[in-house]
Amino acid sequence: MIQVLAFYLFATIVLLSGAFTIFAKNPVHSVLWLILAFFNAAGLMVLAGAEFIAMLLVIVYVGAVAVLFLFVVMMLDIDFAELRAGFVRYLFFGIVLAVFLAFEMILGLEAFRAGAIKLGTASSAPVDAGVPNLEAIGGLLYTKYIFLFEAAGLILLVAMIGAIVLTHRKRTGVRPQNVAKQVRRRPQDAVRNLKPEIGQGVEL
Structure with missing residues (x-):
């Protein structure tokens, strides 16, 4: 019974998070909704008995979303002062969301301990059950x-x-990187073997 409850909960949140990801006007909010969708999709994979795919969703996809967040920040002109100003306004919503995510994690663990959802018979499995x-x-x-x-x-x-x-x-005051010069650099030009005497110190 707990597996069915967890399945419908995770599936509903995945659908809602996907919709909010599309319709959110703020790109940062879209990324946060996408992260929530990935977490709940990982919960669905755990219920199906695919723990490896669930870990991939959390580690790879959420990590990729963090990189996507950096790209959005670099490509768009986002006023972070305005975003920080609304921190107190959304504090209660953030606390409620954190408590709800904790509840989802506990429910997912209990559902996993109760056993995976039977999606098919052993005869229809594409690979050996072992x-x-x-x-x-x-x-x-x-x-x-x-x-x-x-x-x-x-x-x-x-x-x-x-x-x-x-x-x-291009940024003013920043020396551009010369990749060809770096590739042509020889080890003997970058490293010097010195034999400093005792008490001499380091030459800067």
């Missing part, structure tokens, strides 16, 4: 879906390069 999640996912990623996996990595690389290009700007 195979761990990590081994089954790795076997699929690097055999059947290897080209899609590599394509996803290439798309993420292009997105990262595009974000760097968009946020790169």
Whole structure:
């Protein structure tokens, strides 16, 4: 019974958080709603018995959202003084949200201890029930879906390069980085072997 209650709770919050992510006018608020959606999606994965995917959602996706937050800050002109001014106004809402998230974590742990939701019979499972999640996912990623996996990595690389290009700007007083000069630098030009005498100290 507790698994069904936790499932409907997490699923409802995922749908609502996704909708608020789209319709929020402030990009920072959109990122926060997206983080909430990822956390609740991780709870759904725990209920389904996919603990590895749940940890990936928390570690990889939430970490990627933090990087996305930095990109938004760099690309948009956000007045943080105005955002800090509304801290006291939203303090009660933040406390209520924190208590609710704690309640969700406790409910998810209790539902996990009660056992995973049975999504199908053993005969319909694509892999053996005795195979761990990590081994089954790795076997699929690097055999059947290897080209899609590599394509996803290439798309993420292009997105990262595009974000760097968009946020790169020349600043006055800052010496530009010469990558070619750094690559051509030899170890003997960067390191000096000295034999200082006792009590001589360091030459600056």
